[in-house]
Amino acid sequence: MARKTPGINTGASADISFLLLTFFLLTSNISTEQGIPRRLPPPTDDKVIVEFNQRNVLRVQVNFLDEIFVQDVQTPINQVKDRAKEFLSNPTNSSNLAKKVVREIEHIGDFPVSEGVVSLFNDQSTTYKTYVEVQNELQRAVNELRDEVASQYFGKKYDLLDTAFQRAVQKAVPMNISEAPPADYNTQQ
Amino acid sequence: MARFRKDGKKEVPELNMSSMSDIIFMFLFFFMVITNMRESNIKVKITPPGATEVQKLEKKSLVATIYIGTPLHANENTLPPGKVSVQLNDQTIKQEDLADDVRTWIGQEKESRNEEDGNKLTFSLKVDQDVQMRYVNIIKNELRTNNALKINYATSKKIEHKK
Numbered sequence: 001m002a003r004k005t006p007g008i009n010t011g012a013s014a015d016i017s018f019l020l021l022t023f024f025l026l027t028s029n030i031s032t033e034q035g036i037p038r039r040l041p042p043p044t045d046d047k048v049i050v051e052f053n054q055r056n057v058l059r060v061q062v063n064f065l066d067e068i069f070v071q072d073v074q075t076p077i078n079q080v081k082d083r084a085k086e087f088l089s090n091p092t093n094s095s096n097l098a099k100k101v102v103r104e105i106e107h108i109g110d111f112p113v114s115e116g117v118v119s120l121f122n123d124q125s126t127t128y129k130t131y132v133e134v135q136n137e138l139q140r141a142v143n144e145l146r147d148e149v150a151s152q153y154f155g156k157k158y159d160l161l162d163t164a165f166q167r168a169v170q171k172a173v174p175m176n177i178s179e180a181p182p183a184d185y186n187t188q189q
Numbered sequence: 190m191a192r193f194r195k196d197g198k199k200e201v202p203e204l205n206m207s208s209m210s211d212i213i214f215m216f217l218f219f220f221m222v223i224t225n226m227r228e229s230n231i232k233v234k235i236t237p238p239g240a241t242e243v244q245k246l247e248k249k250s251l252v253a254t255i256y257i258g259t260p261l262h263a264n265e266n267t268l269p270p271g272k273v274s275v276q277l278n279d280q281t282i283k284q285e286d287l288a289d290d291v292r293t294w295i296g297q298e299k300e301s302r303n304e305e306d307g308n309k310l311t312f313s314l315k316v317d318q319d320v321q322m323r324y325v326n327i328i329k330n331e332l333r334t335n336n337a338l339k340i341n342y343a344t345s346k347k348i349e350h351k352k
Contacts, residue, residue: 011206017213024217028224033246033313035237035343040333122322128257129238129318131325132342136240143242182326 036135038177056098058087058118062134064125077133084141088116088173107168108153117176124182138177145173232281233258233274238318239347246341251309253298254343255291257324258317273320275328287324291331299337315343 060080061069068075070083090097098116105111118138122131143158146169150158154165161169235258246252256276274281275291282290299310312332316325332340 007203009206010210013210014206014213017210017217021213021217021220024220024224028220033249033252033341033343034243034346035246035313035341036240036242037244037246037311037339037341040329040338040340042338043334043336124321124323124326126322127318128316128320128322128325131322132238132240132318132344135342136242136344139242182322 036132036139038135041178052117053099053115055096056115056117058084058098058116060084060118060120060134060138062120062122062126062130064123066127066130068130068134077130077137080134080137081141081144084118084138085145087118088114088141089145090114090116103171105168105171107165108149108172111149111172113172113174117178119178119180121180122182126182135177139175142173142175146170149173230279231256231276232261232279233276233317234261235315235317236319237315237343237345240342240344241347243344243346246311246313248309251302251306252311252313252341253295254313254315255328256315257320257328258315259319273317273324275324288327288331291328292335295332295335295337309339310337311339311341312337313341313343 059069059071061072063069068077068080070080075083087097090100093100098114100112100114102110103113105113120134120138146158149172150156150161150165150169153169154161158166158169233256235256257273258276259272260274260281275287276282277290277294295312298312302310314325314328329340332338
């Protein structure tokens with residue numbers, strides 16, 4: 001004869017899982033890690049001085065007052081991107097801006113690759129905020145140029161391309177930032 | 190008559206609560222999947238600078254984070270001008286040991302992973318927006334000389350305003 005099992009009161013198990021839920025909510029953070037990725041240059045024992053042609057270098061300086069100078073001219077932050085874009089792409093083939101060398105790139109073919117290098121120079125007293133803003137603007141310049149190349153050759157934005165095509169666009173629009181050792185305003189006084 | 194009987198005991202039927210815990214467990218698993226555990230007690234206050242061109246860090250297990258910001262509680266390990274602390278793992282570090290401690294910490298972080306992963310390790314710099322570059326530069330220099338070249342400037346996402 002089957003015996004009827006008494007109903008178990010499971011209301012408390014909901015309470016226990018609620019406790020677990022609140023515990024996890026408190027000990028974890030939802031915010032995903034995000035930021036501007038960069039690669040540092042590999043360490044060198046002896047100082048390798050690479051000579052660049054003056055026209056191929058865009059000097060971006062941030063001083064101790066967080067003022068930004070592009071090619072020794074003070075520039076507001078919202079113009080840095082356009083200056084960098086103009087310098088790297090050199091649409092008018094001006095002899096003052098970065099030189100372009102035609103290289104053969106897989107999937108793209110012959111493409112005039114800019115030889116421009118952005119030389120970033122900051123003071124020890126520069127605030128991190130301004131530094132990141134400048135890095136961000138330079139990244140934006142490169143990203144916009146890459147988007148232009150991507151839509152011209154592949155008809156899509158850079159982010160939506162396959163990895164092989166992304167590599168090709170990366171070769172076509174390289175990101176060259178060189179960081180000089182920072183100056184210290186305080187010790188110069 | 191039975192129909193009008195009033196003296197019968199009327200009981201509220203017991204609610205079956207077992208599915209309630211199932212639902213909350215589902216919540217729990219959902220939160221466990223989308224969040225990540227706070228791996229260290231944060232002892233410095235950081236307001237990251239905003240940026241538009243941000244990328245997400247891919248593998249959480251391959252990220253080591255350095256915190257630089259204003260200390261939340263008064264401690265002796267502040268850097269001049271007395272408002273900045275550097276935190277590695279769970280503790281703030283003394284100013285005079287800064288470069289050395291960062292160096293040993295980089296070594297430890299690399300060793301705790303296997304060799305292949307150690308080279309893929311990304312060092313994320315979580316720095317308050319008002320911190321001067323001098324501290325960041327010391328750490329960047331250490332990272333560079335110790336061949337930890339993949340770095341990341343942690344930022345918050347700023348919505349781009351159209352001009």
